[in-house]
Amino acid sequence: MSEATASNDPIGAQDEQLAVNRREFLNLAWLASLGFLTLEVSGFTIAFAYPRFKEGEFGGIFTYGPVADLPEVNTSPLNYPKVKFWLSHTEEGIYALYKVCPHLGCLYGWSDQEFKFICPCHGSQYEYNGTYIQGPAPRSLDRFVIRIVDGQTGEELAVTPDDGGPVAVPDNPNAVIRVDTGAKIIGEVHD
Numbered sequence: 448m449s450e451a452t453a454s455n456d457p458i459g460a461q462d463e464q465l466a467v468n469r470r471e472f473l474n475l476a477w478l479a480s481l482g483f484l485t486l487e488v489s490g491f492t493i494a495f496a497y498p499r500f501k502e503g504e505f506g507g508i509f510t511y512g513p514v515a516d517l518p519e520v521n522t523s524p525l526n527y528p529k530v531k532f533w534l535s536h537t538e539e540g541i542y543a544l545y546k547v548c549p550h551l552g553c554l555y556g557w558s559d560q561e562f563k564f565i566c567p568c569h570g571s572q573y574e575y576n577g578t579y580i581q582g583p584a585p586r587s588l589d590r591f592v593i594r595i596v597d598g599q600t601g602e603e604l605a606v607t608p609d610d611g612g613p614v615a616v617p618d619n620p621n622a623v624i625r626v627d628t629g630a631k632i633i634g635e636v637h638d
């Protein structure tokens with residue numbers, strides 16, 4: 448009896464088979480779209496996790512040179528607003544000073560008359576090399592890592608020490624200065 452029923456209802460069996468195939472297809476399509484979404488999100492995450500900075504932009508490397516073009520020792524610091532640093536040329540060497548005041552983040556300025564950096568917001572003051580003088584700032588100015596390299600061979604001639612000290616300027620007409628605005632050394636905290 449049951450055999451007769453089955454053989455008498457071939458269309459119902461086909462419908463059921465079609466419904467199963469359709470369900471499988473929808474499941475596969477859903478899984479595939481989920482896979483694509485995961486890949487897309489991972490791609491964006493990786494892209495944001497590894498920011499790329501262009502040469503000469505803030506966050507990247509800024510090149511200045513040759514060193515023979517540097518202004519005289521103890522003259523007004525060079526101002527680079529786009530890459531957010533001042534370049535000071537002291538007798539001991541050069542410094543790249545981050546332009547943001549370590550107190551509450553204002554942009555401090557240079558005073559030729561007083562020969563020091565002064566922040567207009569709350570009056571913190573800093574020496575030509577970024578050392579804290581007075582005011583509410585908790586520390587000296589932050590400095591960027593400088594590398595001086597031979598512009599022809601690429602050989603590294605000098606680099607900022609770990610404590611952010613000066614980089615002596617070599618007596619090499621081909622030397623160029625490379626300031627890494629992605630590598631900041633935090634200024635020394637004062638008593």
Ligand code: FES
Nearest residue numbers: 548550551566569
């Ligand atoms: S932000 Fe510079 S002294 Fe306050």
